[in-house]
Amino acid sequence: MTTRQENLLDWLRDAHAMEQQAENMLKAQSKRLEHYPELKARIDQHIEETLGQQKLIDECLSRLGGSSSTIKDMTGKIMAFGQAAGGSLMSDEVVKGAMAGYVFENVEIATYTVLIAAAEAAGDFETKAACEQILPQEIAMAEWLLEHLPEITEAFLIRSEDPHLEAKK
Numbered sequence: 001m002t003t004r005q006e007n008l009l010d011w012l013r014d015a016h017a018m019e020q021q022a023e024n025m026l027k028a029q030s031k032r033l034e035h036y037p038e039l040k041a042r043i044d045q046h047i048e049e050t051l052g053q054q055k056l057i058d059e060c061l062s063r064l065g066g067s068s069s070t071i072k073d074m075t076g077k078i079m080a081f082g083q084a085a086g087g088s089l090m091s092d093e094v095v096k097g098a099m100a101g102y103v104f105e106n107v108e109i110a111t112y113t114v115l116i117a118a119a120e121a122a123g124d125f126e127t128k129a130a131c132e133q134i135l136p137q138e139i140a141m142a143e144w145l146l147e148h149l150p151e152i153t154e155a156f157l158i159r160s161e162d163p164h165l166e167a168k169k
């Protein structure tokens with residue numbers, strides 16, 4: 001059997017690994033972007049939010065007596081590295097990156113929705129409050145990306161047609 005507290009701790013560790021992956025992915029995207037300043041600025045804002053989220057999850061983990069450095073954290077780093085490296089080889093990386101970002105934010109939304117329910121069930125109201133603080137930031141980022149995907153696409157298409165311009169980043 002597995003207690004509510006054990007499941008909560010497991011899912012908090014998963015969330016910690018996810019946020020490390022988010023940081024790596026967002027930083028890799030921001031570093032490469034040159035011709036899409038609005039997207040880059042929104043990503044930079046979310047990097048700051050992501051660092052705050054990591055701190056909140058860290059605090060929950062240490063309060064529950066669990067460490068955050070697990071094999072899963074390493075897996076996340078390797079996966080993010082692979083994504084970043086893979087993205088830079090694509091001629092449409094800005095569009096694929098924004099799409100991947102939207103997918104990633106929705107994974108985060110699902111993760112914190114589960115964590116809020118699990119924290120409530122375990123009677124851990126500090127973890128619940130932390131996750132309720134994080135969730136709206138993920139929803140806002142997902143909404144921003146969805147709203148801006150059409151104009152990112154249009155800007156990419158216009159730059160692609162011009163032989164003197166770079167479109168991919």
Ligand code: MG
Nearest residue numbers: 022050053108
């Ligand atoms: Mg996040």
Ligand code: FE
Nearest residue numbers: 105108138141
């Ligand atoms: Fe996020």
